[in-house]
Amino acid sequence: xxxxxxxxxxxIEQFASLPGIGMKTAQRLAYHVLSMTNEQAKAFSxxxxxxxxxxxxxxxxxxxxxxxxxxxxxxxxRDRSIICVVESPKDVDAFERTRExxxxxxxxxxxxxxxxxxGPEQLYVKELLTRVAGDEVKEVVMATNPTVEGEATAVYLAxxxxxxxxxxxxxxxxxxxxxxxxxxxxxxxxxxxxxxxEI
Amino acid sequence: xxxxxxxxxxxIEQFASLPGIGMKTAQRLAYHVLSMTNEQAKAFSxxxxxxxxxxxxxxxxxxxxxxxxxxxxxxxxRDRSIICVVESPKDVDAFERTRExxxxxxxxxxxxxxxxxxGPEQLYVKELLTRVAGDEVKEVVMATNPTVEGEATAVYLAxxxxxxxxxxxxxxxxxxxxxxxxxxxxxxxxxxxxxxxEI
Numbered sequence: 001x002x003x004x005x006x007x008x009x010x011x012i013e014q015f016a017s018l019p020g021i022g023m024k025t026a027q028r029l030a031y032h033v034l035s036m037t038n039e040q041a042k043a044f045s046x047x048x049x050x051x052x053x054x055x056x057x058x059x060x061x062x063x064x065x066x067x068x069x070x071x072x073x074x075x076x077x078r079d080r081s082i083i084c085v086v087e088s089p090k091d092v093d094a095f096e097r098t099r100e101x102x103x104x105x106x107x108x109x110x111x112x113x114x115x116x117x118x119g120p121e122q123l124y125v126k127e128l129l130t131r132v133a134g135d136e137v138k139e140v141v142m143a144t145n146p147t148v149e150g151e152a153t154a155v156y157l158a159x160x161x162x163x164x165x166x167x168x169x170x171x172x173x174x175x176x177x178x179x180x181x182x183x184x185x186x187x188x189x190x191x192x193x194x195x196x197x198e199i
Numbered sequence: 200x201x202x203x204x205x206x207x208x209x210x211i212e213q214f215a216s217l218p219g220i221g222m223k224t225a226q227r228l229a230y231h232v233l234s235m236t237n238e239q240a241k242a243f244s245x246x247x248x249x250x251x252x253x254x255x256x257x258x259x260x261x262x263x264x265x266x267x268x269x270x271x272x273x274x275x276x277r278d279r280s281i282i283c284v285v286e287s288p289k290d291v292d293a294f295e296r297t298r299e300x301x302x303x304x305x306x307x308x309x310x311x312x313x314x315x316x317x318g319p320e321q322l323y324v325k326e327l328l329t330r331v332a333g334d335e336v337k338e339v340v341m342a343t344n345p346t347v348e349g350e351a352t353a354v355y356l357a358x359x360x361x362x363x364x365x366x367x368x369x370x371x372x373x374x375x376x377x378x379x380x381x382x383x384x385x386x387x388x389x390x391x392x393x394x395x396x397e398i
Contacts, residue, residue: 005265011250014243018228029217031289033247034254034263041251044213045244048232051210052240055233064233066204090230 062107062124064089072105079103081138087111087145111149112156132164139167261306261323263288271304278302280337286310286344310348311355331363338366
């Protein structure tokens with residue numbers, strides 16, 4: 001694409017650097033930006049800057065917020081005795097969508113992954129321990145992803161938390177609701193069988 | 200997602216307004232922006248603004264460029280007797296990737312589509328007629344998409360161009376290279392049979 005203008009090439013490259021966006025999609029998005037009105041392009045550009053400038057981590061749970069304390073931590077109607085530990089703010093959204101969980105969260109902003117050189121000190125582990133030690137916390141739910149890194153992080157944190165005298169639990173493994181048994185993998189099916197409940 | 204900060208919600212909405220980007224992807228992209236360094240976020244925001252400000256249509260072929268005349272129209276090594284008429288700048292890139300076409304282009308920036316209220320006056324048709332009338336043009340290739348709108352636009356333009364004494368041609372229909380005949384639709388297969396070539 002040597003015939004493309006520099007500014008266009010740069011915009012395409014910027015879009016292509018986003019996760020899950022390939023060259024073709026980046027090109028389509030860049031062309032869409034060019035077809036915007038001046039106000040729309042300004043609004044888009046500003047939204048990027050403003051979000052990046054104003055969004056910080058909540059002082060307590062480390063979730064993204066534009067205030068000192070996020071609305072969840074500041075909500076007096078929520079159960080402060082239970083903390084759900086997640087990898088990223090996306091996971092908080094996922095739990096909030098269930099509309100069933102009424103406790104607090106703690107966002108690690110990553111998982112322990114020696115392969116990528118990420119140890120506990122790069123995550124918000126210390127902050128979690130301080131919360132659990134000082135607060136009225138009774139239970140900590142490990143809600144990291146069911147991957148090798150998610151498991152390792154959950155086990156690591158459980159070992160640190162148990163001496164503090166709280167109950168540490170882990171999300172249940174099993175078959176997803178609406179799934180087809182035929183396509184379930186062996187490990188999941190075994191876990192579902194192992195953790196079967198009486199009806 | 201009522202617990203999200205305003206600036207974050209706005210950024211997600213901005214991403215979601217881009218073509219082909221759903222809410223989930225928009226969320227993922229927004230979170231990625233938050234994880235950028237200040238410099239990266241600034242570069243991304245600037246690329247949007249700069250592209251929108253500096254990119255304009257080429258005076259001659261209406262392709263995107265940051266100069267008065269685009270590098271293709273300014274290239275003296277290209278065959279100025281043939282013009283390939285396309286719907287959008289994306290199509291110019293597609294032809295350039297073939298590395299076989301050495302003529303010029305004309306970008307319509309749309310197709311005639313009465314359903315969407317787009318007539319010839321909204322497209323760069325007048326500019327094409329001026330080029331064909333005044334230039335050393337011998338042939339105009341209609342390279343609009345093989346859709347109803349693309350066909351209608353090609354036929355409409357051909358009717359305007361023929362009186363100017365130029366040859367007007369259309370891209371060949373046929374089976375795509377590497378395709379499986381079994382999966383070819385009837386119309387394409389019929390066109391491929393109809394336009395068969397002696398070997």
